[in-house]
Amino acid sequence: MITLCYFAGLKEQTGVSEEQVDMAGQTVDDLWQWATTKYPDFLSGATRLAVNEEYALPTDVLERGDVVAFIPPVSGG
């Protein structure tokens, strides 16, 4: 399974901070397509995905046990 993490406004909108999906072997872009279908009102093109705490490329392949974070535009500082 892959663990998905949501933060800040996204967490408030999805109503969950984490969920599990069975998408090992699929790409980050496949996951993005799945997520934008499930949460069409919440995810903007400015949201980045991080796999195991590193920003990911759309072509990266997911492995069992990966942790994927949805990173909306950051605003630290």
Place this chain on the structure above:
Amino acid sequence: MKAFEIVTEAINPQIYADFVLRPEAGAVTLFTGHVREWTKGVRTLHLSYEAYVPMAEKKLAQIGEEIERRWEGTQVAIAHRIGELQISDIAVVIAVSSPHRKTAYEANEYAIERIKEIVPIWKKEIWEDGEEWIGDQKKKPEGGLA
């Protein structure tokens, strides 16, 4: 303390300045970012910061490495506070030491700009009549990864 950390308590900037001070350093720049009451005519009551802590600390350390590669002889320490912050509280501290003044200024500014680009920390402004996550765009997706 760690050289690159997310904290939940009040920040004491001096410990970060002390951390980067060493005999080779002729300059230490210490930047503290504070909670501002007024932004574009809107009064903030307080702020709430959230972070993806392990990744945020990793990205702060990456910024430190970028600086130490780009400006030879620099040493960096950065902390960002999360949770509820009141007006004038310190949200972020960046300490840079270097042999010379110019480098310490430049590297310090580079650090805050990079924090705003790559470190997964989010700010919510709480006003008298509402609240909003800053930078959290709510438009519909246009497809693909930006």
